[in-house]
Amino acid sequence: MAGERAPNDEDxxxxxxxxxxxxxxxxxxxLGQRLSAYAIGEPDxxxxxxxxxxxxxxxxxxxxxxxxxxxxxxxxxxxEVDPETIRAWMIGDNPLLDNAPIQAFHTGSHQEIxxxxxxxxxx
Numbered sequence: 001m002a003g004e005r006a007p008n009d010e011d012x013x014x015x016x017x018x019x020x021x022x023x024x025x026x027x028x029x030x031l032g033q034r035l036s037a038y039a040i041g042e043p044d045x046x047x048x049x050x051x052x053x054x055x056x057x058x059x060x061x062x063x064x065x066x067x068x069x070x071x072x073x074x075x076x077x078x079x080e081v082d083p084e085t086i087r088a089w090m091i092g093d094n095p096l097l098d099n100a101p102i103q104a105f106h107t108g109s110h111q112e113i114x115x116x117x118x119x120x121x122x123x
Contacts, residue, residue: 015070020063023070024051030073030083031090039105040065068110072101075117
């Protein structure tokens with residue numbers, strides 16, 4: 001059923017709570033380096049890969065932004081939205097946000113995007 005985690009996922013921490021290298025790796029896999037970097041305000045998309053490989057730790061602000069972005073991705077994956085659809089949802093216009101979720105996130109509307117993502121399961 002959409003929105004429910006499989007029994008083996010119940011003990012697994014949310015993406016937001018996992019080590020930052022794993023967070024960056026999953027975001028890189030689902031959104032790509034460019035979108036992830038744009039969302040968090042990182043001018044060099046390659047740094048997402050650097051974080052994902054644990055070659056470097058992001059600064060405090062970048063880490064918090066990565067974790068906030070992970071919360072958005074979690075809200076969508078909890079509803080069994082596949083990675084391609086997550087990426088499309090992030091870059092498409094959203095009437096609840098007055099623009100694309102990735103743009104809204106970039107400008108600091110993290111909680112609004114989580115709320116909009118959670119609405120997918122209610123339609």
